[in-house]
Amino acid sequence: xxxxxxxxxxxxxxxxxxxxxxxxxxxxxxxxxxxxxxxxxxxxxxxxxxxxxxxxxxxxxxxxxxxxxxxxxxxxxxxxxxxxxxxxxxxxxxxxxxxxxxxxxxxxxxxxxxxxxxxxxxxxxxxxxxxxxxxxxxxxxxxxxxxxxxxxxxxxxxxxxxxxxxxxxxxxxxxxxxxxxxxxxxxxxxxxxxxxxxxxxxxxxxxxxxxxxxxxxxxxxxxxxxxxxxxxxxxxxxxxxxxxxxxxxxxxxxxxxx
Ligand SMILES: C[S@@+](CC[C@H](N)C(=O)[O-])C[C@H]1O[C@@H](n2cnc3c(N)ncnc32)[C@H](O)[C@@H]1O
Numbered sequence: 001x002x003x004x005x006x007x008x009x010x011x012x013x014x015x016x017x018x019x020x021x022x023x024x025x026x027x028x029x030x031x032x033x034x035x036x037x038x039x040x041x042x043x044x045x046x047x048x049x050x051x052x053x054x055x056x057x058x059x060x061x062x063x064x065x066x067x068x069x070x071x072x073x074x075x076x077x078x079x080x081x082x083x084x085x086x087x088x089x090x091x092x093x094x095x096x097x098x099x100x101x102x103x104x105x106x107x108x109x110x111x112x113x114x115x116x117x118x119x120x121x122x123x124x125x126x127x128x129x130x131x132x133x134x135x136x137x138x139x140x141x142x143x144x145x146x147x148x149x150x151x152x153x154x155x156x157x158x159x160x161x162x163x164x165x166x167x168x169x170x171x172x173x174x175x176x177x178x179x180x181x182x183x184x185x186x187x188x189x190x191x192x193x194x195x196x197x198x199x200x201x202x203x204x205x206x207x208x209x210x211x212x213x214x215x216x217x218x219x220x221x222x223x224x225x226x227x228x229x230x231x232x233x234x235x236x237x238x239x240x241x242x243x244x245x246x247x248x249x250x251x252x253x254x255x256x257x258x
Contacts, residue, residue, distance in 0.1 A: 003074040024224035028055035031244035035180030043127040049136025062086040117167035129177040137183035138209040162211045184240035192229035218243035
């Protein structure tokens with residue numbers, strides 16, 4: 001389904017853009033540690049979207065919790081290698097939506113009803129004290145969107161993507177223990193410093209990456225220069241706005257949507 005290719009592309013972009021990504025990676029690590037400090041006990045911590053571990057303070061988490069479980073749909077060799085340095089860190093290969101593979105099959109056999117995402121992993125894990133969804137939410141819609149587009153109607157694709165996101169947010173409310181979430185919410189393009197004014201290719205744009213799913217007010221927010229020129233455009237930088245919720249259950253229960 002393209003997950004491994006995506007991971008390899010992210011690794012390559014990280015190498016090219018490490019200076020521009022650094023502030024975002026540091027802010028994410030800080031938000032993770034802030035969330036970890038709020039956990040009432042320190043038995044199991046689960047990280048959803050652990051990926052290449054660029055934004056995961058693994059050493060600190062490993063020293064704080066009895067066990068750290070790194071969840072991702074795919075773990076690269078590099079991640080496996082890094083995880084091996086910690087005796088209490090284990091990898092869990094899991095599609096957190098539970099339906100991506102089904103959706104990809106259905107995409108090829110039209111007419112069947114679309115499966116709904118209702119994640120259940122770890123719901124019965126009584127020793128789970130911390131779960132954090134790390135820069136994952138927007139990705140849950142993006143990958144299935146790629147293979148559903150052109151096969152389902154635009155409306156069906158949008159509804160399916162939205163359901164995947166809402167199911168994840170609901171799942172984070174149902175998991176035992178403390179939960180937190182960090183996610184990009186919007187992207188915008190803007191002229192790179194020194195870009196030629198008025199060049200057509202440099203027209204700035206902005207768009208929602210959460211399929212219209214609204215989130216509560218974030219505890220903190222920052223910009224991530226995710227694709228500085230010339231990654232996607234010679235003239236434009238692509239900037240993601242990232243929101244952090246160190247206490248997702250509290251934020252989603254009390255705070256009104258933005
Ligand atoms: C933007 S990356 C998050 C950053 C990551 N922590 C890193 O340092 O590379 C998003 C991650 O979500 C994973 N992912 C996407 N869809 C997923 C799914 N349905 N279930 C589990 N992981 C998924 C991707 O494999 C990727 O590693």
